[in-house]
């Protein structure tokens with residue numbers, strides 16, 4: 001009798017095992033996020049119902065992240081994976097192999113734009129599909145991602161669906177306020193050309209009607225050609241640029257080279273890809289960015 005039942009019981013266990021949503025030891029839904037802004041959104045929307053981890057260490061440059069075997073395991077065990085296809089090849093691979101329908105590509109929640117002309121000429125460009133991945137630098141697009149994260153969390157954990165929706169709405173209110181600060185703060189500026197080492201600000205430029213002049217390209221570690229450096233320096237001079245922006249997670253060398261060439265200064269503009277300072281968050285970094293832009297572009 002037992003012998004006959006056993007295969008059927010094993011089959012039943014396997015079936016219910018598939019249907020169960022993965023839950024951590026504390027009953028919280030494990031959510032794996034690819035890098036900081038997606039971690040920030042998932043934490044804000046998920047609240048205490050989820051256990052959020054991130055595949056990019058704080059302070060690390062996320063474009064070229066490598067995953068450990070343990071992190072690949074986390075992807076396999078997650079209830080939801082929030083990532084951005086085309087941004088981090090190692091994460092794309094892990095999702096392709098182990099993500100299944102638990103993976104949510106944040107880029108599908110927003111209207112994407114193509115990488116700038118500068119990037120089309122950068123070396124190694126064939127690795128990029130032509131879409132600019134830095135969608136989170138437009139707060140209104142990040143709000144759209146938060147809504148979709150709430151929807152996906154609600155499907156994975158229906159008991160908390162209403163909480164997720166409510167938290168996403170609160171976050172949207174805050175992001176809309178931030179968007180308003182940017183619109184007002186950048187309304188009247190002496191210049192609208194944003195010269196930056198890492199070409200990460202396409203969405204910010206798109207939203208607030210600035211013109212991004214990128215030096216290195218979409219991937220900050222791409223070495224710009226001497227021709228590219230000369231072209232950017234000429235453009236910066238032509239527009240009377242006084243500030244060349246660089247980011248904190250990679251070397252400022254390229255920005256300093258151009259700045260010297262055109263007699264400008266350098267200032268930090270943070271692409272919010274990974275936080276070096278644990279006390280900062282998306283809002284505080286974006287407000288520091290706004291202050292730097294107002295100073296560098298002479299906005300009144």
Ligand SMILES: [Zn+2]
Pocket residue numbers: 063134198200218219220271273
């Ligand atoms: Zn980037």
